[in-house]
Amino acid sequence: KAGVTQTPRYLIKTRGQQVTLSCSPISGHRSVSWYQQTPGQGLQFLFEYFSETQRNKGNFPGRFSGRQFSNSRSEMNVSTLELGDSALYLCASSHLQGETEAFFGQGTRLTVV
Amino acid sequence: DQQVKQNSPSLSVQEGRISILNCDYTNSMFDYFLWYKKYPAEGPTFLISISSIKDKNEDGRFTVFLNKSAKHLSLHIVPSQPGDSAVYFCAASSPTGTASKLTFGTGTRLQVTL
Numbered sequence: 001k002a003g004v005t006q007t008p009r010y011l012i013k014t015r016g017q018q019v020t021l022s023c024s025p026i027s028g029h030r031s032v033s034w035y036q037q038t039p040g041q042g043l044q045f046l047f048e049y050f051s052e053t054q055r056n057k058g059n060f061p062g063r064f065s066g067r068q069f070s071n072s073r074s075e076m077n078v079s080t081l082e083l084g085d086s087a088l089y090l091c092a093s094s095h096l097q098g099e100t101e102a103f104f105g106q107g108t109r110l111t112v113v
Numbered sequence: 114d115q116q117v118k119q120n121s122p123s124l125s126v127q128e129g130r131i132s133i134l135n136c137d138y139t140n141s142m143f144d145y146f147l148w149y150k151k152y153p154a155e156g157p158t159f160l161i162s163i164s165s166i167k168d169k170n171e172d173g174r175f176t177v178f179l180n181k182s183a184k185h186l187s188l189h190i191v192p193s194q195p196g197d198s199a200v201y202f203c204a205a206s207s208p209t210g211t212a213s214k215l216t217f218g219t220g221t222r223l224q225v226t227l
Contacts, residue, residue, distance in 0.1 A: 104156030
């Protein structure tokens, strides 16, 4: 069974540009969550999508957005990139049935220069 | 406001000994807790979880203890092995039934020495 797949693995962008990251969840998983990891801040929850609807949102500015498609694949977009957006962006998928853990992808390392 | 805290940024333990990683939380609505292990350049890997209706859960060398009154949980690794060297994250969620919005601690880097 394939795990969570995130593309691309590495990305370098310039300040002011926008970026789109992609996440394919584990087959059968309908929930996709996104997290940002920066040194010293741990993992910060960005948002969660279930059945193409955003269900939860973390405390991030409106420049961060996402969507989910009918096949549960998800994308997140960051517009008007800032240097502080440099981070590891992690996607996690889960069943959302009972008490279950979330399975993470390897992440996309975004560097903003 | 850090709702999940891991106050020890690092821990060094000898191979074969017990590793104890601690985690405190402030939000009494949390009712499901998880531990993840993370190697550099990889996503976190789920280790073990515990529901708030339990006070202990064991899986091989890993045991998680939950003290609800103290809002404290700990992960015990016995015996510790060099391959356990990684960053360990404590995470919490609510309500029961969804692990999709996790609140993470800042992590503890465990180094298991020979």
